[in-house]
Amino acid sequence: EAQVTQNPRYLITVTGKKLTVTCSQNMNHEYMSWYRQDPGLGLRQIYYSMNVEVTDKGDVPEGYKVSRKEKRNFPLILESPSPNQTSLYFCASRGWEGQETQYFGPGTRLLVL
């Protein structure tokens, strides 16, 4: 089954404790993105990647890192989480330039205390 998976689905952590949210897709897609969803703000793009080792900042990259060492994986790293990073996070992928449909993962709900 074609899908985007994220782990963990739920995470409670404390300020300053490094964490990684994994994202994997099995569709051989070139493009991947991370979004955060906050009430009243919709979805905002954090980082995106156009292929292996090619990443770029979205609208709200501060406090986040990403890497794309393999085509299928695109982990989101919070080196020193803060309470304002409490949010619902979505990973998404799409095939190639001209293939515009994004496929979203199920989301990761993060609470930073």
Next chain:
Amino acid sequence: AQSVTQLGSHVSVSEGALVLLRCNYSSSVPPYLFWYVQYPNQGLQLLLKYTTGATLVKGINGFEAEFKKSETSFHLTKPSAHMSDAAEYFCAVRTLSNTGNQFYFGTGTSLTVIP
């Protein structure tokens, strides 16, 4: 940066009534346009998209949207609402002037369907 405006964060319609969800974008260059639906505790699912060609696009579940360049709008409609349409709806754009994969989303419209 681009902006996407969805008028009305909450819309209520009666079952069987017309659904109209509004979306306006700020790009001066015609972008790619999308509507997504999000059911509770789920990810986003694509309803429909406009890239090129016919400005009236049809999507899943009986929804359609019309790209109007002169109005910079891409409103979503459905002739007859069903209870199962209750969800959050997001309009999104990808501008062709961007390289790669930068998408901008509206703040969402929560649709309630009244029996």
